[in-house]
Amino acid sequence: MGTGRLTGVGLGLRWDFIDEVLDREDEVASTVRFFEVSPENYMRRGGYFPRALEQVAQRHAMSTHGLMMSLGSPDPLDARYMAELRRFLDRFGGAWHSDHLSFGGLDGATLHDLLPVPFTRASARNIADRIRRAQDMLGRPMAVENISYYMVVGRSQLSEAEFLAEVLEAADCRLLLDVNNLDVNAKNHGFDAWDWLKAIPLDRVVEVHVAGPERWSDDLLIDSHGADVRPDVYDLLSWVVERTGPVPVLLERDNNIPPFGELLAEVRKVDATYQKALRRFAGQKETSRAA
Amino acid sequence: MLHEAPLRGLTGAIRERTAPAALDADPATFLRRFGVSGEDLASMASPQGAERMLVYRALVHNRFRGAVEVSLPRTAQTLGAKRLVEQVSAFIDERASSSAYLRDIAAEFVAWAIPLWEQNEQIAAYLPDLARHELLTFELAGAMDEPIDDHEANVDIDRPLVFRGPVRLERYDFSVHRQGDEEPIAGTVHVLAYRDAEDVARFLELSEAAASILGHLLPGQLPLRLAIERGCRDAGLAVDDALLAGAAELLSDLAERGVLLGSRPHD
Numbered sequence: 320m321g322t323g324r325l326t327g328v329g330l331g332l333r334w335d336f337i338d339e340v341l342d343r344e345d346e347v348a349s350t351v352r353f354f355e356v357s358p359e360n361y362m363r364r365g366g367y368f369p370r371a372l373e374q375v376a377q378r379h380a381m382s383t384h385g386l387m388m389s390l391g392s393p394d395p396l397d398a399r400y401m402a403e404l405r406r407f408l409d410r411f412g413g414a415w416h417s418d419h420l421s422f423g424g425l426d427g428a429t430l431h432d433l434l435p436v437p438f439t440r441a442s443a444r445n446i447a448d449r450i451r452r453a454q455d456m457l458g459r460p461m462a463v464e465n466i467s468y469y470m471v472v473g474r475s476q477l478s479e480a481e482f483l484a485e486v487l488e489a490a491d492c493r494l495l496l497d498v499n500n501l502d503v504n505a506k507n508h509g510f511d512a513w514d515w516l517k518a519i520p521l522d523r524v525v526e527v528h529v530a531g532p533e534r535w536s537d538d539l540l541i542d543s544h545g546a547d548v549r550p551d552v553y554d555l556l557s558w559v560v561e562r563t564g565p566v567p568v569l570l571e572r573d574n575n576i577p578p579f580g581e582l583l584a585e586v587r588k589v590d591a592t593y594q595k596a597l598r599r600f601a602g603q604k605e606t607s608r609a610a
Numbered sequence: 611m612l613h614e615a616p617l618r619g620l621t622g623a624i625r626e627r628t629a630p631a632a633l634d635a636d637p638a639t640f641l642r643r644f645g646v647s648g649e650d651l652a653s654m655a656s657p658q659g660a661e662r663m664l665v666y667r668a669l670v671h672n673r674f675r676g677a678v679e680v681s682l683p684r685t686a687q688t689l690g691a692k693r694l695v696e697q698v699s700a701f702i703d704e705r706a707s708s709s710a711y712l713r714d715i716a717a718e719f720v721a722w723a724i725p726l727w728e729q730n731e732q733i734a735a736y737l738p739d740l741a742r743h744e745l746l747t748f749e750l751a752g753a754m755d756e757p758i759d760d761h762e763a764n765v766d767i768d769r770p771l772v773f774r775g776p777v778r779l780e781r782y783d784f785s786v787h788r789q790g791d792e793e794p795i796a797g798t799v800h801v802l803a804y805r806d807a808e809d810v811a812r813f814l815e816l817s818e819a820a821a822s823i824l825g826h827l828l829p830g831q832l833p834l835r836l837a838i839e840r841g842c843r844d845a846g847l848a849v850d851d852a853l854l855a856g857a858a859e860l861l862s863d864l865a866e867r868g869v870l871l872g873s874r875p876h877d
Contacts, residue, residue: 470662473616473650
């Protein structure tokens with residue numbers, strides 16, 4: 320399948336249901352517009368899953384979303400990882416590759432998590448430099464995703480939204496806007512998600528992620544991708560798509576994965592919100608053209 | 611220049627074995643050790659800051675432990691939940707991962723843990739072999755496909771043989787390759803490990819002579835005749851009719867399993 324311009328609602332591809340993606344081809348093709356893969360699960364690997372991925376890629380549009388670039392780290396980019404990633408993207412990649420505004424370790428020790436970065440100008444410059452280098456090494460544009468953060472690391476010079484805008488501007492890169500992460504952060508840290516959305520450059524949004532968090536404690540939600548999408552996240556998705564138009568939207572589910580039929584039903588539910596928002600987007604364009 | 615101290619403070623809270631107690635007692639003292647100071651310190655050493663660093667610690671430790679449990683379920687069960695928690699925690703403190711791939715954590719953990727297990731009389735003596743075997747099973751299922759050398763579909767005693775990789779030859783001191791609830795039995799075991807057409811790791815128990823002959827054949831350099839002679843010499847056995855019949859039976863079995871493809875063509 321082509322990996323050109325993506326649109327519609329896609330699903331994060333997981334090994335738990337990759338067989339059903341292949342077995343229920345008609346139902347999947349009529350529901351899921353694209354699949355998003357984490358390259359690290361397939362890179363430098365043989366056997367069943369890379370072969371299954373080849374079959375999925377022949378039938379469906381794909382996007383790639385990495386976990387391990389550690390853009391916020393002071394360590395140099397891992398040259399071997401980047402070379403392996405480029406080989407993977409040359410085969411399966413689309414118009415851009417995305418990773419997270421986070422760091423994953425220090426001094427060569429990897430912690431395999433999306434750890435928060437300080438909201439400072441120096442941190443923004445460091446990340447922007449690394450994004451530019453990564454784009455050169457990968458030979459394609461990058462999009463970066465706003466993460467869920469459970470604490471602010473050190474003193475902030477900027478709000479998260481200002482920090483994000485500064486990174487995007489300095490790196491001249493795209494934004495993968497995760498509205499679930501926004502909702503989790505707004506609830507955990509007590510800020511207004513709508514104000515946040517108004518402060519970021521929506522024109523840089525190339526993809527939107529939705530998912531559902533789980534409660535860790537009375538005052539903390541964790542972005543586990545382990546629950547259904549919450550109503551507030553649907554509202555944020557709707558508001559964003561009404562303004563961005565038909566950017567691709569991805570449903571992520573990594574934990575407590577329901578039966579595949581239920582997952583497809585949730586994709587359809589996200590799509591219903593998406594289509595309504597697109598109609599409002601088209602109506603606004605008509606109105607502004609008429610004016 | 612990027613101010614690294616806050617990042618060092620957070621990773622210290624995640625990695626250091628004593629971090630929970632130290633953060634509980636005095637977060638500021640703990641964080642100062644990593645160079646965190648001034649307003650950074652005020653932000654991170656608050657009660658909520660300390661609590662949230664421990665949330666990240668729990669998330670990272672859970673992920674590492676989960677990676678070990680998925681790849682090495684019998685090893686994890688044999689170690690027991692409490693010891694697994696302690697050892698993964700110690701591993702993160704002393705080593706953590708050096709790979710971008712989550713699936714590599716199990717191998718990194720085993721490489722770190724085996725010397726400790728071998729010195730600890732409370733740990734089952736078969737655990738290192740069990741971990742190596744589970745790691746082999748996991749590694750084989752995801753090993754890169756190996757290029758297949760040119761071959762002819764017959765077995766010629768005067769030519770090297772060609773095998774479909776990945777294939778590994780392992781020697782254990784316990785019967786860890788046998789499934790079931792019973793404890794592995796002490797005694798040298800030779801195992802040929804390969805991946806079948808459905809990409810499932812399979813194991814074939816071998817005699818010492820068979821393992822020795824295959825040890826000479828698998829690199830693909832020695833002709834079959836020489837491999838048999840050297841394998842028998844290494845195993846202290848004579849090359850007689852019974853041994854040759856056994857070798858023929860083994861090769862036939864490997865061909866049926868799709869592991870042996872044939873002989874290398876004449877140059």
